[in-house]
Amino acid sequence: MSTPRFSLTKKAVAFGIAFAVAAGVSATAVAADETGSTYDNYVYFGGFYLEADKDRGTDGKSAGYQAGVGHRLSDNLWVEGQFFGDTIETGGSGTDFYQTGLGLDVQYAFGQRSEFTPYIVAGIGGVYNDVQGSDNDEVTPYLNLGVGFTKSILGIEALRLRGELRAVYDDYQVGEN
Secondary structure (H helix, E strand, O other), X not given: OOOOOOOOEEEEEEEEEEEEEEOOOXXXXXXXXXXXXXXXXXXXXXXEEEXXXXXXXXXXXXXXXXXXXXXXXXXXXXXXXXXXXXXXOOOOOOOOEEEEEEXXXXXXXXXXXXXXXXXXXXXXXXXXXXXXXXXXXXXXXXXXXXXXXXXXXXXEEEEEEEEEEEEEEEOOOOOOO
């Protein structure tokens, strides 16, 4: 019986770079002077680039999408829920990997997000791996850890640019990374 190997990967078994352009739109009527920020609640939409591991027999490159909501827990701590999806291309062999997932992240920001604000992020979730032309479809848990930044765009506080670098571990098919 094989045992799972631990490796860092991006959105279902991969090292990845997630460059997400996000709209940090306040979703409640909480006054900015109550917490020092207008980012108590927000929604975001973005895309990411994924560099998958080679154990899947893929060319390892993918683009995906994500959407989520965030909520401030304290001065520098946020929690985010997200939905994401991507396709890892196999280069024509007909066994592309389609991934769809849900996750929950905790984000610690080094600042109040009034301008450029770096942060660290960690999270957990589940991802459904749908392998075209195969019966190897399964839902697996994933873990992620990363660093990122957020910055206002054109001086508009509620419109933010967000960039991230994340490593994600996904235990798709026991022992396959």
